[in-house]
Amino acid sequence: MDFGQQTLSTQTQDGPRPLDQLPQLARDTTAENPWPVSVVSQKYHDAVSRWPASWVEGQIVEINMRRATSGYITLRDSFEDISISVMGFRNFVSLARNFHQGDRVVIHGRPDVWIKATRLSFVADDIRRIGAGDLKAQIDELRKKLKGEGLFDQENKVPLPEFPACIGLICAPQARAEGDVITNVNLRWPAVDFKVVHAHVQGSQCPSDVIAAINKLDADPDVDVIIVARGGGSFEDLIGFSDEGVVRATAACATPIISAVGHEDDWTLIDLAADLRASTPTDAAKKVVPDIREQWQLIENAWGQIQMRVSTKLQSEEQLIEGYANRPSLTHPETMLEPHERFVADAEQRMRLGLTRIVDDAGLTVEKLHATLTALSPQSTLDRGYAVVQGADGHVIDDASALSVGDRLTVTLKHGEVVSNVTEIEQ
Template sequence: MQDPIERTEPDESAAATSLPKTAAETSPENPWPLQLLSRNLKSYIDRAPATWVEGQIIELNKRANASYITLRDVDAEISLSLTVWSTVMNRLELPLERGARVVAQVKPDFWVKTGRLSMQTRDIRPVGIGDLLARIERLRQALAAEGLFREDRKLPLPLLPNRIGLITGRNSDAMKDVIRNASLRWPAVVFEVREVAVQGVNAVSEVTRALAQLDAMPEVDVIVIARGGGSLEDLLPFSHEDLVRAVSAAQTPVVSAIGHEADRPLLDEVADLRASTPTDAAKRIVPDVGEELQRIGAARAQLRRIVDLTVAREMERLNHIRSRPVLAAPETMVDLRQQDVSRLRERALSCITSEVRRDTDRIAYLRAQVRSLSPQNTLDRGYAVVQLADGSVVREAAAVPGDAHLRIRVAVGELAATAAAPAEEKPGA
């Protein structure tokens, strides 16, 4: 009995020392025993700290001493099974229900014998409405501090959109309301519809993807995100940060039509226009054709009244102008001007006549004065002018040679003569 024992102990020690130290060193020729892997996994998992997680209960099975819960992520298709002992469940004021949103403190636990991994729940708490509202409010304040809700960032809606992008639930009443009311208001309206999940884990990703598709289409002039009413949990995707930032970055105007008048998800704050309901959104994005026709008719009537008043006023002014004497008898103005011309002509003639007479008298006076000083006037008084043959005037008798031919000019005509020797001048002559 001792020999086998003595032989076994050295063999086990040798086998232990020959095993690989790490999993990476194992091989088909030198594998780990299964118990060694299980113990190592147990040791590694036990070192993991407890973690608080949040999710939605989709399955709940209650047993005598434990409850088994399947928890799903609120934003992705990922689930996790939890084990909750009755001691933890008994601390809750109200029992948990399927669909409830909870936070739980979990720690992984590995069972070596069966190789099963379980998530042991040390504490679990339902997320109440107050907690959700507090989270939304904190996110609202953070996004507002970044300026995402500023009015100057909001884009104006087109007066008459060419094509309307509509993001809504599959075959939902909200989609029917928007399309029906918009078509009633403007029959020629055209929609580009994207049917997506509007609640649950896929809502944020599908709405964001549809928004990106419609925003990239140049023919889409406005995008409407519509959903009917629901609980706060149902509307949580429309307060998700990723969706809010996607709407803020969109280049196309976005209209939020989520829930009822009292519902205010964060999408309402960042959208370019907030509609209280899907029906209200249809009224806000397209004009009413009947109202527009009435406005056109009123504008035409007002324009006609203005034109009629203007024409009547101008006709009255023309009649008033035509009633003036100058237009009633236009020849009066010509007669007055003719009288003015005649008067001016008479005045000019009188002035010219007076000037001519005055200048005639002056000429007669000057003529008489000139005549009194002329040589002819001297000749008329009996004097004569004696000239030599060359025309020079004789002033001294001594200067005339004897027998010189002379010309003697008298008042009328002239005489020819021959000069004799000059006589001596008598004294006193």
Template structure:
């Protein structure tokens, strides 16, 4: 408050001229009259425009001419009392009920005499199912474009969670269904339960806070958000944008188990796994101990059979190897090699002997040829060699002179002769 509107605008009575015009000029010695402050506030509030607001009806009191409606914010713990006149209320097709979502045109008003601030409802419109569906569809498309529903962002659930976080209503059937079915399937599972409001104002914020708390706990392996069935409006908290973004940002896998099979809040699209009901969630977050024991027994039997088959196969292989001649009669290998050595020795001896015989024959033939061509053999056939005194062989009679002494070499012995005559007769001449 910094200025004071003219008195003609507020209807305030005239005051002494010495009264300060502005609030900042007032002092303990020169204060304002209380009426001036009230009229001033009234003037400023009158100038404030009306606003359309949305809220949830938590209380309705009807009087003869007016109705007093208490509205609460859909997310925060904020509420206001709204005065609705009979003319406005009569336009509604159905009477207001607690829990209804409405849109109201509000205008603030200050009653000068008591200084009481009140909110006057000039128009009120219930939020119908079609409006809610249209809003949810717009939100669904926006979040889908951002990628919050992309399967690539879905985190796999652990095979065997040791501790399960559960967000549900206080002492609800959904809690009992999840705990009972999960415990029946796996008795060793443990739960970290957070009981929160699951409908109405503040429920979305409570779910987000519980989710953040469980997500920060390292011992929690998976988080289940569960609620039983209800009207469409009762499940709106699980289509709240703050809840959806918190689930998408969580590091721990989140399972949505809201309502019945046909109920499908937007949480089902963002969660890492959608369970059709809380009962279904209890069955899907943990394995069945009986099935696992059966599988272990089957796996153990398969291992036993595989080991037995392998041992039998190896045993047969050993028997086959032992039955082979090389192992049954190992000396047979030596005998075969011994026979091979004898055979090869005999063949080598035969080959060397044959080669030697052939070489001996060749030498004999060469010896015979050499002997046939030797001078001695010629001499033995009756020929003789005539040599001059100097040892030269005389081959032409003309080379000898009469009276010359020559040596005649026979096959056995030599003769000394003297040339008495010589002729030029050639072999074959008579």
């Protein structure tokens, strides 16, 4: 490449080299006579500065317009996993203040190389919105759709096992998230195994890899719970976890699944479909297993309560037995009969009194009846000097006209009877 004539001065360890000693063309450089970094950076800058300005279309995935004098945007291609850094100055900042992450825009500017770091950037001077079909709006529409289907309903959530024996972990190979999860889980609950499935966690391969990993671990009977883990990143980096297929696979997973994607402020649709959302991979490790120290403390507390309750129960039973042993019914068993004896004696006395009263009342009644009968008996009349006259047929004669001379009469006196015949009748 020929970057043209330069006016730079450079130096070696022995001092600056004159410019006329430097190669003029890239093809003329050698290991013994190279270009200094400053020359290369300047040549890049001069070459890029001749490129024309252009309009660039894409999706805003990061935007920083907090300073009035300069601002920065990361612009993502609408179809490919490719981004470009955009910077602008005061006029551009005033235009871009009303734009947000996820907006689809076109930006006008020209490329530039920052010589200090030989860094290529796109220096913008204009920005315009192009429709509402941005990623955030698409994700929001997908969220509403899946919510309407009930994929995020709380009643569909599967509770996590309290003491999992095997944890399935989905993460990127050699990712920090893998170490965070495994290390923190082992610190809290060493008696657990892991089955790790590595997958792409950003880019175009992310959705298909994550879906395959979820299905693989869900079909494994040894896996008690699944963690999908990824460290923090930009909206662009995490977009794969809002893929419809990933969300549906998560909601359909029969094994309890934890979403640990990004940091606490990062949200993706997999968080809504998962049975539990953890703010970070480390937080997932704390939620998936109990703390062994806390469990030992619970066991010790429970054991102490058991011992205390058993001791209290034994003391209570001992006191109860001592109370029984000291009762008069055991020390002097005869005392148990005393109430019954008193009852029988009282009953006997009441019976005697009752019978005596009955007999006395009956005797008085008999005496009264005897007196009444005596007063009414014919003998009582005879005892007063009267006599009873009976005819031959035994009937009492109470009318003289019923007799005839010669009739036989029997006269009953107080003592004895007199038999006579009628000789004369007076009326």
